[in-house]
Amino acid sequence: xxxxxxxxxxxxxxxxxxxxxxxxxxxxxEAETGEVGVRLAKERTPALVLxxxxxxxxxxxxxxxxxxxxxxxxxxxxxAVTASVMASDRRSIVDAGxxxxxxxxxxxxxxxxxxxxxxxxxxx
Numbered sequence: 001x002x003x004x005x006x007x008x009x010x011x012x013x014x015x016x017x018x019x020x021x022x023x024x025x026x027x028x029x030e031a032e033t034g035e036v037g038v039r040l041a042k043e044r045t046p047a048l049v050l051x052x053x054x055x056x057x058x059x060x061x062x063x064x065x066x067x068x069x070x071x072x073x074x075x076x077x078x079x080a081v082t083a084s085v086m087a088s089d090r091r092s093i094v095d096a097g098x099x100x101x102x103x104x105x106x107x108x109x110x111x112x113x114x115x116x117x118x119x120x121x122x123x124x
Contacts, residue, residue, distance in 0.1 A: 001025065003046045004049070007033075007052055038067060050078075050081050050115075053082040053093065064097060079102060100114045
């Protein structure tokens, strides 16, 4: 079973993403801050990280930088899941090095396609 780390500070968004992923057979780990997300990624090496951008403490872009800087977590795919949908926001997210982007509110088909594509050949 592939494990996905969800880094999300909004309880309703966390529940939606967790419930959808678990219904599709994924295991989930949860973090409410970027710092905890980075620590859990290092400890558990998930198949994928779903990263909100607007987080308390360090934001999702800084958390991604920390993941990429650590050889233990550098290869884990990270998808931004964010309400920041303006073109400039999308560009900064892509430029930061995220492996994908899912806009909130989440379109379930697009979301699950992005997840399946990211975890394709990896076992978590």
